[in-house]
Amino acid sequence: DTEVTQTPKHLVMGMTNKKSLKCEQHMGHRAMYWYKQKAKKPPELMFVYSYEKLSINESVPSRFSPECPNSSLLNLHLHALQPEDSALYLCASSLSTGYGYTFGSGTRLTVV
Amino acid sequence: GQQVMQIPQYQHVQEGEDFTTYCNSSTTLSNIQWYKQRPGGHPVFLIQLVKSGEVKKQKRLTFQFGEAKKNSSLHITATQTTDVGTYFCAGTTSGTYKYIFGTGTRLKVLA
Numbered sequence: 094d095t096e097v098t099q100t101p102k103h104l105v106m107g108m109t110n111k112k113s114l115k116c117e118q119h120m121g122h123r124a125m126y127w128y129k130q131k132a133k134k135p136p137e138l139m140f141v142y143s144y145e146k147l148s149i150n151e152s153v154p155s156r157f158s159p160e161c162p163n164s165s166l167l168n169l170h171l172h173a174l175q176p177e178d179s180a181l182y183l184c185a186s187s188l189s190t191g192y193g194y195t196f197g198s199g200t201r202l203t204v205v
Numbered sequence: 206g207q208q209v210m211q212i213p214q215y216q217h218v219q220e221g222e223d224f225t226t227y228c229n230s231s232t233t234l235s236n237i238q239w240y241k242q243r244p245g246g247h248p249v250f251l252i253q254l255v256k257s258g259e260v261k262k263q264k265r266l267t268f269q270f271g272e273a274k275k276n277s278s279l280h281i282t283a284t285q286t287t288d289v290g291t292y293f294c295a296g297t298t299s300g301t302y303k304y305i306f307g308t309g310t311r312l313k314v315l316a
Contacts, residue, residue: 124302135293135306136248149303183247190302193238193250 095120099184099197107205108174114200116167116184124190125167127159128183130199136183142167143190174204207232209296209307217313224284226310228277228294235299237270237277240306243290251279284314 097118106112116125124143128136140159141149147159156178158170167184181201185194208231218224228237236255240248252261254270254277261268267280277294291311295304 133311135309138303138305141303143302149301151303191236191297193253194240194248194304195250196247198247 095195097184097186097195097197099182099200101200102198103201103203105203105205106171106174108176110174111170111172113171114169114182114184114202116169116186116197117165118186118195119165120186120188120195121164122186122188122195123164124187124192125161126185126187126194127167127169128185128196130181130183140169141190148190171202174202176204179203207296207298207305209294209305211292211294211307211310213310214308215311215313217315218284220286220314220316221283224281224288224312226279226292226294226312228279228296228307230275230296232275232298234274234296237274237294237296238304239268239277239279240293240295241290242293242309246290248293281312284312286314286316288312289314 100115127139130136138151139153142161145161156173160168181199183199184197187194211228238253239251242248252268258272259270265282269278291309293309294307297304
C-alpha cells in the first residue's frame, strides 16, 4: 500500500459545527503532516507529527486541533470555523522528517 | 521568515519546447524537494536534492541545486501534454524539517 487515504473528500460545515478530517497510511511512515492549500496558492504547513508526537505547530488557530492516535492515523478536529478557513486540506506522510512526502488527495472544505 | 519564490509564475509552451522553473530562497537551505500538482490533484513528490551543486535527472526532467544552496531549478526537455500542472519547490533550513513551499510555476502545454 503506497498511498495516503483522506476522508471525507468533500465537507460542507456551518460555523457552529464540529467535524473531523481523517488521514490514514500503511507505509510505515513515522512522520505525518497537515497542510492547507487555498486555490492557486502553495500548500501551507499547519502541523507536523514525528513518531506520533506533535513536533511543529505553525501558530494555527485553536479551532483546528490535530490528533495522532497511532502511527498510521492522523486526525484534524474542526470547531467553530470561519468562512476564510475554506480550503483544500492535505495530509501527507514521509518515512521520517526530512524525506519526500506522499500526499493524500485532500479534503475540500467549505465553511458556510 | 524564510521565503521561497519561484519564477515564472505561469508558462505556456508549445508541445516539444523546453521549460525551466527557478526557485530562490531568502535563506540557505539544507535540502530542497520538488513536487508536481496536476489541476484538481494533489502534490506528487518528484525528487530531493541535498548537496551543493547537485544535478539529478529523471528522463526528460533535470534538477539542479545551486552552489550556495539558495536556489534550484527544474528543466523539462521537449515538453508533453502530460507535463501540464504546477511545479513547486519546497525547501528546509538546517535544524528544522519544516518545508516551506515555493510560490509555484503553472505550466500549460499547447498541443
